[in-house]
Amino acid sequence: MSYKEFCDSDLEALSKLVADPSRIIPGNEASEDYSHDELGGTRCFPDVVVKAVSTQEVSAILAYATKENIAVTPRGSGTGLVGGAVPVKKGIVLDLSLMDKILELDEDNLTITVEAGVLLMDLAQYAADRDFLYPPDPGEKTATIGGNISTNAGGMRAVKYGVTRDFVRGLEVVLPSGEVMNLGGKIVKNSSGYSLMNLIIGSEGTLAIITKATLKLLPLPPKEISLLVPYPTLKQAIETVPLIIKSKAAPNALEFLQNEAIEDAESYLGSRFPDKSSDSYLLLRFDGRTKDEIEEACDLVAQICIDHGALDVFIMDTEERSDSVWKARGAFLEAIKSSTTDMDEVDVVTPRSRVDEMVAFTHSLRAKHGVRIKTFGHAGDGNLHAYILKDDLQDSEWHRRLEAAMEEIYEKARSLEGQVSGEHGIGFAKRDYLKKSLDPAAVAIMKGIKAVFDPGNILNPDKII
Numbered sequence: 001m002s003y004k005e006f007c008d009s010d011l012e013a014l015s016k017l018v019a020d021p022s023r024i025i026p027g028n029e030a031s032e033d034y035s036h037d038e039l040g041g042t043r044c045f046p047d048v049v050v051k052a053v054s055t056q057e058v059s060a061i062l063a064y065a066t067k068e069n070i071a072v073t074p075r076g077s078g079t080g081l082v083g084g085a086v087p088v089k090k091g092i093v094l095d096l097s098l099m100d101k102i103l104e105l106d107e108d109n110l111t112i113t114v115e116a117g118v119l120l121m122d123l124a125q126y127a128a129d130r131d132f133l134y135p136p137d138p139g140e141k142t143a144t145i146g147g148n149i150s151t152n153a154g155g156m157r158a159v160k161y162g163v164t165r166d167f168v169r170g171l172e173v174v175l176p177s178g179e180v181m182n183l184g185g186k187i188v189k190n191s192s193g194y195s196l197m198n199l200i201i202g203s204e205g206t207l208a209i210i211t212k213a214t215l216k217l218l219p220l221p222p223k224e225i226s227l228l229v230p231y232p233t234l235k236q237a238i239e240t241v242p243l244i245i246k247s248k249a250a251p252n253a254l255e256f257l258q259n260e261a262i263e264d265a266e267s268y269l270g271s272r273f274p275d276k277s278s279d280s281y282l283l284l285r286f287d288g289r290t291k292d293e294i295e296e297a298c299d300l301v302a303q304i305c306i307d308h309g310a311l312d313v314f315i316m317d318t319e320e321r322s323d324s325v326w327k328a329r330g331a332f333l334e335a336i337k338s339s340t341t342d343m344d345e346v347d348v349v350t351p352r353s354r355v356d357e358m359v360a361f362t363h364s365l366r367a368k369h370g371v372r373i374k375t376f377g378h379a380g381d382g383n384l385h386a387y388i389l390k391d392d393l394q395d396s397e398w399h400r401r402l403e404a405a406m407e408e409i410y411e412k413a414r415s416l417e418g419q420v421s422g423e424h425g426i427g428f429a430k431r432d433y434l435k436k437s438l439d440p441a442a443v444a445i446m447k448g449i450k451a452v453f454d455p456g457n458i459l460n461p462d463k464i465i
Helices: 008-015 055-068 120-129 145-151 196-200 234-246 259-269 291-307 319-330 332-338 352-369 395-415 431-437 440-453
Strands: 024-026 048-051 072-075 092-095 102-106 111-115 168-174 180-184 209-216 223-231 253-258 280-288 314-316 343-346 372-378 383-389
Touching: 008 024, 008 048, 008 055, 055 072, 055 092, 055 168, 055 209, 102 120, 111 120, 120 145, 145 209, 168 196, 180 196, 223 234, 223 291, 223 319, 234 253, 234 280, 234 291, 234 352, 253 259, 259 319, 259 332, 259 372, 280 291, 280 319, 314 319, 319 332, 332 383, 343 395, 352 372, 352 383, 352 395, 383 395, 395 431
Parallel strands: 048 092, 072 092
Antiparallel strands: 024 048, 102 111, 111 209, 168 180, 168 209, 223 280, 223 314, 253 280, 253 372, 343 383, 372 383
16 A cells, blocks of 8 residues: 655644644654664664654644555554564654653552553552552563553463453553544443454554553562472473463463573673573462462472472572572573574464473474574463574575574464464564464454554554554
8 A cells, every 4th residue: 555755744734733843853863763673673764753742642643644644653662573663654653652651540449540651660660669560571671551552462470460451441542533532441341342442452553542551450469489490301391381380379470491591691691590400491480468378389389390300499589589580581582682693583372281392393493494593481371482593694594594484483383273473463574474374264354453443554554464
């Protein structure tokens, strides 16, 4: 689809729609950051960047863009990994990062209402300071809440608490026409027609732009204990996971780690990991109201692990010991990224009992395609993160090997009853893989939904489908 060629009259018109024209940045003056997301594989500069500060500004900009047939790409912190915030059709990048107000904490209804540009780490800290927990815990804490909702972000606590979708009670969104729509609210139950709010969640800015969100909170568990469990092989570690889940011990995080990613993190952080006795580990964290409650769950899981081949169980029961492990886990992405010249990623999800097959298959592709591949992930929900590294390969050869490896990884995930993405979304980079993984009827329905919400296809075009 073609769009209007952006011109000076559009720049002038947009300048009249915002209170401060200095928040309108012509494309040739915009930061290079606006041309890519965190991975950087897809790059394109916008014609203009508009930094909105209110729903009213977002509404006016979208109404103008629809009238003039100009593409609009919403953007928060730009921490995505699939090109979702890259303006592949140029036009307007609508930056929501200045819409960063925490508007209300409702202790009676256990909700918090925020603007879309609030950072995850700020929201989590604000809640914790008041003895509340916002459970979604994606690895990138500088992501915005709007971005988390747009990709239905998951994170390490998903195994116990669920993903972002499970904590969204209400949304304020702006349609391409400029119309402002409120969905959901502070209510706990809702069986009132189609769940349009759940269509918006995970839609990556292709249906409407999120401007505010009302989110569910929980009382903050006062106690936490972590376990680090070394195994002789990853297969033995993964085989233990269903047994832990069935035990009802309910860890809030259940990760698998391998030594090669740990070594990258050690180098990146300049600190030592607490144990180097094995190649494969499970890392678990438990929370609760009392220490006795958590210790009972830890004892149960520790015995399950030992009974099924664990070499040892290390209890991380002090803040210092726990931090050393979780900081290493949290640094994996940046550590791997710093070890190479470029990389791309897959975050396939499979039934959790098949994760070891998926990891073993992914590792087998290293020799076959002549590329380094680093893996880690969420054992508790079957989500594997695999990073394919460029190193010193020439661009053309790198893209050839990358495409071949990715094709095989996604095909293997499909054969294991998995899916393309567990939490990073589809964006621009993974569209073709998504289409191959879905029934054609599902793709047709998605296109129909897009056409109803956005008949002019101005919102984040060429993303998802």
